Amino acid sequence: MTGFFACRDIKVASVGSELTRRVAASAMVLAVMLGWPADTLGEPPAPVPAKRLIATSPHLTELVYYAGAGDLLVGVAPFADYPPAARALPIVGGPGGLNIEAILEMRPDRVLIWESGTPAWQVERLRSVGIHVWVSEIRRLEDIPAWLQRFGNITGRERAAGAAARKFNARLHALERHAQGRTPRRVFLQVLDRSLYTFSDRHVVSDVLRRCGGRNVMGDLPALAPRVELESVLAADPEVIIASGDPLQWEEWRRRWQRYPQLSAVKHGRLVFIPGDFLHRPGPRLLDGMERLCAALEG
Numbered sequence: 001m002t003g004f005f006a007c008r009d010i011k012v013a014s015v016g017s018e019l020t021r022r023v024a025a026s027a028m029v030l031a032v033m034l035g036w037p038a039d040t041l042g043e044p045p046a047p048v049p050a051k052r053l054i055a056t057s058p059h060l061t062e063l064v065y066y067a068g069a070g071d072l073l074v075g076v077a078p079f080a081d082y083p084p085a086a087r088a089l090p091i092v093g094g095p096g097g098l099n100i101e102a103i104l105e106m107r108p109d110r111v112l113i114w115e116s117g118t119p120a121w122q123v124e125r126l127r128s129v130g131i132h133v134w135v136s137e138i139r140r141l142e143d144i145p146a147w148l149q150r151f152g153n154i155t156g157r158e159r160a161a162g163a164a165a166r167k168f169n170a171r172l173h174a175l176e177r178h179a180q181g182r183t184p185r186r187v188f189l190q191v192l193d194r195s196l197y198t199f200s201d202r203h204v205v206s207d208v209l210r211r212c213g214g215r216n217v218m219g220d221l222p223a224l225a226p227r228v229e230l231e232s233v234l235a236a237d238p239e240v241i242i243a244s245g246d247p248l249q250w251e252e253w254r255r256r257w258q259r260y261p262q263l264s265a266v267k268h269g270r271l272v273f274i275p276g277d278f279l280h281r282p283g284p285r286l287l288d289g290m291e292r293l294c295a296a297l298e299g
C-alpha cells in the first residue's frame with residue numbers, strides 16, 4: 001500500500017465483473033478530483049454523512065476534532081487526551097489492542113484505524129462483522145490536510161475541515177520558506193526509550209526533518225521505527241540529535257550522550273528535546289514540532 005489512506009471495501013473480485021471494475025474506477029477518479037491519493041481510496045463517500053465515529057489512535061482523534069467533527073466521536077484510543085474534550089470519551093482499547101466487543105456495542109458508522117498501530121487480525125475481525133473500517137497511515141505532511149478534507153466530506157463538515165486544511169497548508173509553506181537554502185545537517189532522530197530507537201525515512205517525522213534542512217542518518221533502515229545500536233549512531237556522527245518522547249527519559253539520555261564528547265552533536269551542544277505529542281502524532285500540531293525542529297537546525 002502506498003500513500004496515507006487505504007480502504008479495502010471495494011475489490012475487483014473477478015475478470016468477468018464489469019460492474020465492479022467500473023465502480024472501482026469511478027472511485028479512483030473521484031479520489032483524484034477531491035485531492036486524495038487514487039491508489040489509497042477503497043470506497044466512495046457514503047451518501048449519508050457519518051454520525052458515529054470511533055478513532056483508534058490519539059492522532060486520528062485530533063484530526064477528527066480539527067475537522068470540526070469531534071462531536072461525532074463515540075469512542076477513542078487510550079492516551080487520546082487532546083483536545084481536552086477527548087478525555088471524556090469511552091476508551092475502546094488497551095495494551096492488547098482494540099476491544100472488539102465494546103466497538104460493536106457502540107454501533108459506529110465508521111472505525112478509523114491506524115495501520116502500523118493495529119494488529120491486522122483485529123481489522124479483519126471488524127470487517128467480517130460488517131463494520132466500515134478505514135485503515136490509514138500518514139507518511140507525508142501533505143497527507144494531513146487531505147485527511148482533514150476527507151473527514152469534512154464524510155461528516156458533512158466540509159467548511160470547518162476545509163478551513164483547517166487551508167490553515168495547515170499556509171503554516172507549512174511559511175515554515176518551508178523560512179528553512180530554504182540551508183546547508184543540510186546530519187541528524188539522529190531519537191525515539192526515547194531504554195534502548196535506542198529511531199525513525200526511518202518511511203516515517204512522517206523524516207519528512208518534517210527533510211523540509212527543515214536535515215538529513216536522517218538512519219533514514220535508509222527498512223523498518224518504520226527501528227531499534228539501532230549505539231555504535232551505529234557514533235559511526236554516523238550526527239551533527240544534531242533530536243529526541244522526542246518522555247522528558248524524564250531525555251534527562252537520562254542527555255547525561256549518557258555527554259559521555260561521548262567526540263560526537264559532533266555533543267561537541268557543538270546540539271542535543272535537542274521536543275515533546276512527543278508534537279512529533280509522534282501526525283495531525284496539525286505536528287507543525288508545532290516542525291517549528292521547533294527547524295529552529296534546532298538553524299545557525
